[in-house]
Amino acid sequence: MLGKILTKVFGSKNERELKTIWPLVDQINQLEPTISALSDQDLKGQTDKLKQRLAQGETLDDILPEAFATVREAARRTIGQRHYDVQLIGGIVLHQGKISEMKTGEGKTLAATLPVYLNALTEKGVHVVTVNDYLAQRDADWMGQVYGFLGLSTGCIVHGLDDHERKDVYSRDITYGTNNEFGFDYLRDNMKFDVEELVQREFNYAIVDEVDSILIDEARTPLIISGPGEKSTGLYQQVDRVIPRLKKEEHYTLDEKSNTANLTDEGVALCEKTLHVDNLYDPRFMEVLHHLQQALKAHTLFKKDVDYIVKDGEVVIVDEFTGRLMPGRRYSEGLHQALEAKEKLTVKSENQTLATITFQNYFRMYDKLAGMTGTADTEAEEFNKIYKLDVAVIPTHKPMVRADHPDVIYRTHKEKFDAVVAEIKELYKKKQPVLVGTISIDTSEKLSKRLKKMGVPHTVLNAKHHAKEAEIVAQAGQAGVVTISTNMAGRGTDIVLGEGVPELGGLHILGTERHESRRIDNQLRGRSGRQGDPGSSRFYLSLEDDLMRLFGSDRIGGVMQKLGMEEGEPIEHNLITKAIENAQRKVEGRNFDIRKQLLEYDDVLNKQREVIYAQRKSALKAEGMHEQILEMIEEAVEETVALFADSSTPSSEWDFDSLDEAINGLLGFKPGLKHKDGLEAESITQDIIKNGKDLYQEKFAEYGQEVMNYLEQMVLLQVVDSYWKDHLLNMDHLKEGIGLRGYGQKDPLREYQREGFEMFADMVQRIKGETVSTLMRLQLEKPQDATQFAPEEDVPLTFSGGDGSAPEPQRRKTKKVGRNDPCPCGSGKKYKKCCGRAA
Template sequence: QIKSERIHTINQLLKAYCLFEKDIEYIVDQNKVKIVDEQTGRVLDGRRYSDGLHQAIEAKENVKVEAATQTFATITLQNFFRMYHKLAGMTGTAETEAGELWEIYKLDVVVIPTHRPIVRKDEEDLVYKTKREKYAAIIDQVAALVEAGRPVLVGTTSVETSELLSRMMTLRKIKHNVLNAKQHQREAEIVAEAGRAGTVTIATNMAGRGTDIKLGDGVKDAGGLAIIGTERHESRRVDRQLRGRSGRQGDPGSSIFFVSLEDDLMRLFGSERISNIMDRFGYKEGEVIQHSMITKSIERAQKKVEENNFGVRKRLLEYDDVMNAQREIVYSRRRNALYGERVHRDVLNALADLVEEMVEQHKDSSDYENFMLDGLKTFGIQWDLQAEDFESLKTPALSEKIHQQALAELNRRQDAMVQVVMQHLREWLQQPDKLQEGIGIPVAFAGKSVQLGVQLGALKESSGRVLITELEKALTLFLTDEAWKNHLRDMDDLKQSVQNAVYEQKDPLVIYKMESFGMFKKMLSEIYQELISMLFQARIQGNEEGAPANPAPPKALVTPKGSNQSTTASKADYRVTTNSTAMQNPAPTASPVRVGPKIGRNDPCPCGSGRKFKSCHGKDAED
């Protein structure tokens, strides 16, 4: 395990150093690594990369490495939107994604005609051989537009490019504003000035959508807002969003994209053909090519990228559909526990399933001794069953016999708990200063305890049965949350490992479905096995079996909220807020009541931990 963790750490460090670039995928702000959304150019506050990747980037940038996070719940956006019965949306750039919207959500895309005719002039792309030539041409174009009295919006794809152009404009003494993830606080102020004559704004995709730039005096006569794109984005939709900042409501305007063969899109798709054309016609450094054929070729390259990205998203959705089926089952059972609906029925079903599983497992191997031992370990019960009956009875009859014994024992133990609580509650309520609406009842298990918050009214009305419901709710929620959290991590590991199946000419998704189903069944089995085991072990703290007949007084048994008494540290702590005057004026702490023989400081602790009493529970006694 240590070896695999080290390999995982090295992999994440390699990713951080080789694949994630500062000012493109993330920025460093106030000694914190913050993720930048590729589509919007905005900082995703509060978001962190998972699986130790964020920590690796923090180590790379020499900032404080924060604690690793673990996923408690996960869902893709597609499955999140599918949870709604009705879906609708409005955007100016949905037409290019119509196929995906229909395939994933079964949504039609309808184009609404513009209120006023578009008079914006969209020019053909200008293609240069190198980025250096392209950036020099952009600066020249900006200077010419400023001289003509037009406002200019320069759209970039990353923080890094926006800062490079800003430095180049500063050298040319062109006044400008920069709007990127680092200056997002000034967004409203910068956008308000962006439509004034001669104003230059360099912006990432932050200003690419949802931004209404109002034109200043005389700008319409000068030709309106000029849009300059520094490179084509992977998605045509994002390019259209940038063009759409100009020519709104029938205003004049223009847009043009400057492209180089060194851009990421051109390097990956289609640059070779254009490069051959430029070489054939003898284009020299600094010369530009502009033709509708080139623009269409670039759009074809974008379409290829979009199709590829859609394929990736669709594949991820297919994987999440497997998780979604599991998620719905877990969340429905969790909801039952949370609202108290059917929680007891779920517990009874779990008990029946567990007994049946145990019987089938040992019946097949005719293992009577281990069957009896399992009953002691899981339920704490010595089955009333002879070896001859175990051999002669068929599996269904044996399951029913054992199930009835287990159910009767569970009811007996729960009834005993209720009687103890009600007996001490009656004594406790006779004291005149008890004004709480709710109380905390400490329930102990093997080495653990939980404090259950119960409303006094509900406790009296149900004759104490509400205590059992609260116990079942608390344990079901806690065990489900812990198991689901670990299951998500295991499923992530599985998703990574099954990808190697392609080398065996197998479909990784099929293997993922098969393996994940087995893991899910095992998780549910473990949840209910531990739940049933803990319910059989549950005792009111201070009234465990084997304790003296004269238990601790009510004050130690039923702990009011706001008191200074504490229960054993527990994994889960479910409490109900109380309205108590005693919270403002707490009574002095009562002296502990000894109910057994005195334990020496150096004697073994009776809790069974193996440590000396002074180093274990004796510390609390000394305090």
């Protein structure tokens, strides 16, 4: 009660905010005579003048009135449209980083040109995001005339552009495109291996058109780039055939205490010979080396019926703590596939997530975000909580005169559709256009069949063909036109009334069912009553509708019984309207919870994503890579020494043999430490770090800075991508089963956060270890035809081409070179001591 009194006295929050904007509108209007008196050349020159003012320290807010007045005049001269005052308000709200709710037909597309132009003056780029390629291209071409006149460049990101074209479009002042194109370009950029191939710039300012559709309706489904878990499952079988040939101690060392198995130099040489690979530590063959290491683990460290069992043709993990089977869980990093190959089972290639992000987290990266739609106010709470976006409801240019009739409700579907068809036929006879809204394609088709039988010509639409759809919706206001549309396809297109239609009552909206969201119903209603046009709307419901059936139909059915309604007779009652609104609120709340939960879980991954992508970006730009690698050597050695030389125990109890093997696997040499009393872990660590760094600096000097910088960059990127891909898969598996923790009185989200952090920290350490190990052991051959040295063997190896296809295996075409023969390079050394040496 008090709230209503205060609102009456002081006005609503929305009204108070609009009051603060009107003085700005007055300033813009006062500038109009001066700006309109400028010549075309002088008007174009406004852009440079405004940019200069920004360069001299003025802010965007300082130059807003003049910038808006400039755009208004440019639009009048180029496309023949002058911004109304309410469109100026809408533009100001968008510039403030809020959502501008403007009714259908109020000119959101034109209103957006004001803040787009203003913010583009910073030369940091502006993105205008919309729901489909057709609208993006249409708006870019249409409004691009205004921007082009004022000297700004405009482009449109659509499906089918290559990276070079995309980079060009993103470099322009204003870029139009769909939410999917923007999001996928971001993910693809973070999978690139060359900084020159990146297409996007920094995220400056974005306006999201149909913001409710993009940031709410589509926010339940994250963007995902996926691919097979491994490029070729055949590689697992090929590698698996090599392992039985390896002999313990001679070809590999095994340390069951630390659960590690490492190839010796002789083992590497045998694998190279068997697999027709010249140098396993060549960056090209990193994937093969990884497969070999996993296959070696599978054969030596993982025991059937202890660590796993084979059941129904699948490898099933046995929980090491409980002894229970863990169906559906898979070992990561290709180990599970290695076990499948070992057991001669079908090796499964998982359709694995390579990169993913939710729309919520993508759009929250922009420095400033704004949105516009005809229907946002019912979701204002969600916009504020998720995106920190406030909603401002903009008044209409002309008073709204559409007649919104009360809902009518019937007992059954049949009764309802009998009434719907009867009304459509009646309206068609009097030539009043009608737009029929359904919530499913199935309902549209059934209704269409009935209208065909009755001889009523009509068009059925859904959201499959955007260009055709917009064309048809644009004609929906013509006399005698009947249009059936599913979930209001064709948004973004004005419905202009045909000749004589206003006299017939304008466009009539007929809803065949209430949607679970009030906002979708409002979208349908909003197609009528554009710019003060006459119009009407009515929704037809039945107790058998999903919404009514699931929420409170018994109560409403009881009311209908008490009122003694006859079959086929509708009811209109305040209780029904309230019950429907309550039902919609319940469903809206449930959907909000789903989206909120998705975001809470993605926030865990998002923090990790930011770390990984920042590391990739640093590597791509080669910023301090060498220093970063030296730091990794330090950290990897510290971690390794700590495993076997615990400073809290006497040195006589340390496991020096395992430490030697672990350091050899990491840095390529054995420290040769002996059991002695009085050794300090810190001094051992520093000695190993010094020797490791010295060896690495020698390699740096041998191959040269340019080559090593490139190798550091490539190795780190490949290792990061490999482990990140596996981490995403592990996080997927974790999330799938985390809900069960609730039965143990644990909060699943907290458990996901805790375990996700532990998995991420472990992955970061393993990235360091593998990067260091690969770079320390990496060897480059002298440039020559490697095929002439390929040993003869019966296990050819294939590698995927750039298009995903597998080229023919390379066979040796010349006589095999023996390891003790003179090296063909002419050095005078034996082949095994020169180009044929084992890595």
